[in-house]
Amino acid sequence: xxxxxxLKNLKKYYPILGGVFRREVNTVKALDGIDLDIYxxxxxxxxxxxxxxxxxxxxxxxxxxxxxxxxxxxxGKGSNSEEPVDIAITKKFALKRLGIRGKLQMVFQDPTTSxxxxxxxxxxxxxxxxxxxxxxxxELEDRVIxxxxxxGLTRDHLLRYPHEFSGGQRQRIAVxxxxxxxxEFIVLDEPTSALDVSVQSQILNLxxxxxxxxxxxxxxxTHHLLVVKYISNRVAVMYLGKIVELAETAVLFSRPVHxxxxxxxxxxxxxxxxxxxxxxVLSGDVPSPVNPPExxxxxxxxxxxxxxxxxxxxxxxxxxAGHQAACHRKHEMEKLIAENFGQTGFLP
Amino acid sequence: xxxxxxxxxxxxxFYTYEGVVKALxxxxxxxxxxxxxxxxxxxxxxxxxxxxxIMRIVQEPGRIExxxxxxxxxxxxRRAGIDLLEQSEAYMESLRGDRISMIFQEPNAALNPxxxxxxxxxxxxxxxxxxxxxTKIYEDLCAPECQVLYPLKKIQQAVYGMASNxxxxxxxxxxxxxxxxxxxxxxxxxxxxxxxxxxIYKLGIPNPAQVIEQYPHNLSGGMKQRIVxxxxxxxxxxxxxxxxxxxxxxVTIQAQILELLxxxxxxxISSILLITHDLGVVAETCxxxxxxxxxxxxxxxxxxxxxxxxxxxxxxxLLEAVPKFSVIKELKSIEGNVPNLVTPPPxxxxxPRCPHAMGICRETFPEMxxxxxxxxxxxxxx
Numbered sequence: 173x174x175x176x177x178x179l180k181n182l183k184k185y186y187p188i189l190g191g192v193f194r195r196e197v198n199t200v201k202a203l204d205g206i207d208l209d210i211y212x213x214x215x216x217x218x219x220x221x222x223x224x225x226x227x228x229x230x231x232x233x234x235x236x237x238x239x240x241x242x243x244x245x246x247x248g249k250g251s252n253s254e255e256p257v258d259i260a261i262t263k264k265f266a267l268k269r270l271g272i273r274g275k276l277q278m279v280f281q282d283p284t285t286s287x288x289x290x291x292x293x294x295x296x297x298x299x300x301x302x303x304x305x306x307x308x309x310x311e312l313e314d315r316v317i318x319x320x321x322x323x324g325l326t327r328d329h330l331l332r333y334p335h336e337f338s339g340g341q342r343q344r345i346a347v348x349x350x351x352x353x354x355x356e357f358i359v360l361d362e363p364t365s366a367l368d369v370s371v372q373s374q375i376l377n378l379x380x381x382x383x384x385x386x387x388x389x390x391x392x393x394t395h396h397l398l399v400v401k402y403i404s405n406r407v408a409v410m411y412l413g414k415i416v417e418l419a420e421t422a423v424l425f426s427r428p429v430h431x432x433x434x435x436x437x438x439x440x441x442x443x444x445x446x447x448x449x450x451x452x453v454l455s456g457d458v459p460s461p462v463n464p465p466e467x468x469x470x471x472x473x474x475x476x477x478x479x480x481x482x483x484x485x486x487x488x489x490x491x492x493a494g495h496q497a498a499c500h501r502k503h504e505m506e507k508l509i510a511e512n513f514g515q516t517g518f519l520p
Numbered sequence: 521x522x523x524x525x526x527x528x529x530x531x532x533x534f535y536t537y538e539g540v541v542k543a544l545x546x547x548x549x550x551x552x553x554x555x556x557x558x559x560x561x562x563x564x565x566x567x568x569x570x571x572x573x574i575m576r577i578v579q580e581p582g583r584i585e586x587x588x589x590x591x592x593x594x595x596x597x598r599r600a601g602i603d604l605l606e607q608s609e610a611y612m613e614s615l616r617g618d619r620i621s622m623i624f625q626e627p628n629a630a631l632n633p634x635x636x637x638x639x640x641x642x643x644x645x646x647x648x649x650x651x652x653x654x655t656k657i658y659e660d661l662c663a664p665e666c667q668v669l670y671p672l673k674k675i676q677q678a679v680y681g682m683a684s685n686x687x688x689x690x691x692x693x694x695x696x697x698x699x700x701x702x703x704x705x706x707x708x709x710x711x712x713x714x715x716x717x718x719x720i721y722k723l724g725i726p727n728p729a730q731v732i733e734q735y736p737h738n739l740s741g742g743m744k745q746r747i748v749x750x751x752x753x754x755x756x757x758x759x760x761x762x763x764x765x766x767x768x769x770x771v772t773i774q775a776q777i778l779e780l781l782x783x784x785x786x787x788x789i790s791s792i793l794l795i796t797h798d799l800g801v802v803a804e805t806c807x808x809x810x811x812x813x814x815x816x817x818x819x820x821x822x823x824x825x826x827x828x829x830x831x832x833x834x835x836x837x838l839l840e841a842v843p844k845f846s847v848i849k850e851l852k853s854i855e856g857n858v859p860n861l862v863t864p865p866p867x868x869x870x871x872p873r874c875p876h877a878m879g880i881c882r883e884t885f886p887e888m889x890x891x892x893x894x895x896x897x898x899x900x901x902x
Binding site: 221222336338340341368369370371372373374376377397398399401402425435436438439440441442443444445451453454455457458 | 562563614740742770771772775776798799800801804805823828838839843844845846850851852853857858
């Protein structure tokens with residue numbers, strides 16, 4: 173498969189300032205070494221609890237913030253250089269000159285806050301196009317109408333303000349803005365969590381059809397696992413700034429290897445009455461990312477801790493082809509889960 | 521089963537600048553003793569307004585226009601229903617947080633950031649259980665193992681004895697105004713704190729004595745929600761209303777809280793009225809479910825019946841719109857949007873989005889009727 177992005181040991185530390193001189197006293201380790209390959213045309217789901225670094229990863233790829241260290245390689249299709257571009261260290265104006273800015277886009281969580289209330293829909297959608305290429309105003313308007321049609325709105329909506337729309341329609345406008353510059357890769361940061369169930373399915377279906385027609389690559393950041401199951405091909409599970417498991421969706425749901433993944437999956441309330449399963453209820457909370465625990469980060473809540481977990485940090489290694497997990501006991505975990513909870517997966 | 525709470529044709533309107541928002545249109549529901557009733561619907565369909573009307577805490581510019589809210593607090597005496605809408609505000613105050621209590625959606629907003637956890641939890645004891653606590657302190661003081669200096673003991677016995685007879689006595693109120701004398705309440709506050717520690721410990725929070733001294737910002741989201749639950753459970757309510765108690769929490773924390781509610785239901789609380797937009801939570805925790813749409817209750821049934829054999833077109837569409845574990849097929853979505861409640865559609869409020877809409881749906885509102893046993897639906901199809 174054809175890679176589009178490759179993250180190498182990506183780190184993002186946010187400083188905590190303290191003392192009289194506002195010196196850096198500690199850091200919040202939001203991302204602590206992420207290695208991830210994203211392939212062209214796939215939809216990669218990123219799941220985890222709040223504060224585990226899902227959104228930070230997405231923002232680092234778009235370069236909405238500067239990562240502390242590490243690399244984000246972008247393999248452009250038909251770009252003038254064959255060499256991958258390192259988004260993490262390239263200057264911002266160089267990113268724009270190379271035309272990468274337009275190729276990587278983002279849809280934010282809450283459409284009420286991500287759309288400027290003072291701008292007309294026309295201007296909201298035209299703004300990214302204007303900053304990327306020169307276009308006459310009539311041409312621009314035609315393009316905006318085409319985009320609106322693609323997301324299921326009409327030209328009547330052109331001269332309205334965001335507050336005149338419902339939540340679902342606003343999110344459609346946000347999607348239209350993201351696909352305005354003909355991108356290859358879109359980070360979808362919880363695009364449906366602010367929406368109602370009936371509208372959520374509209375947006376999910378829209379995104380799915382857009383992905384096929386425009387040949388897009390998605391990174392779908394969410395905490396809702398059933399949504400991930402519906403839309404993505406591969407899933408990365410994050411815990412406290414690290415990826416703990418990475419697998420194809422069907423594999424992850426049927427045979428999770430990391431105990432955290434199992435706990436996360438078993439914690440979903442399922443909208444089916446017949447479906448009763450044994451559940452790991454994790455005790456306690458996610459530890460603070462300021463001082464993550466030594467060794468394996470999950471050991472404070474893990475039901476299968478061994479001595480090695482407290483000392484050595486497990487690496488993200490392959491269990492099978494295309495299935496990686498960061499756990500010392502990954503090879504015996506399936507058996508352990510089956511013994512303790514009577515089942516191994518969640519798919520029939 | 522015996523009824524605990526019944527609302528009859530509850531109507532609540534909000535008088536805004538844009539017009540009258542008809543938030544509730546004749547909602548009638550019944551919660552039984554010992555059951556968990558789930559109320560589901562999309563945002564803005566009137567779930568929260570329903571329970572706020574039940575508790576009579578509808579905010580301005582809202583007004584409860586009609587209907588009845590009847591509670592049967594005593595399980596044995598069936599006819600002794602009390603219509604809450606006719607009671608005085610003082611009576612409601614004594615009921616809220618005591619017999620009926622509520623967990624609010626956002627723990628950050630529900631807790632006061634300037635008061636310690638202990639103050640906030642013990643507040644409900646100080647409000648509702650003063651008399652019992654005075655009696656308890658008086659008995660402790662009279663007990664032979666009580667080691668207080670003799671004259672002080674006599675004075676305290678006198679004061680607390682008086683207080684346990686009448687906690688609202690005028691002389692006590694005067695004492696509260698006098699700088700030195702107001703310290704007489706120290707024992708009461710200590711007792712309330714002790715009870716607060718007890719209840720927090722029961723909810724599975726490690727080292728409660730320490731948590732009591734902390735402030736809300738010291739705690740994580742799940743812990744804060746537990747504290748809010750502790751406040752609600754402080755006086756052993758008959759009915760606990762949980763308004764989106766878990767929707768802002770992570771799934772693993774949500775699982776903890778739901779587990780906690782299930783455990784509490786077994787031994788402490790009698791009934792829970794659970795409001796949520798998550799059908800998964802409903803499927804797991806509730807016995808009976810009511811589905812709301814645009815200010816109407818459109819279907820009420822037992823959980824298994826509702827998920828297995830939904831009648832109302834909206835319920836069916838809603839169940840098909842959520843992603844599931846076992847089914848892998850295209851999600852169906854409900855076309856259109858939730859109507860504006862200032863000018864709700866005439867007749868059935870769902871008809872503009874309904875695939876089975878008929879002529880009669882556009883004209884008159886369908887009444888709730890029992891199609892099968894214990895399965896009520898408001899639709900002309902049945």
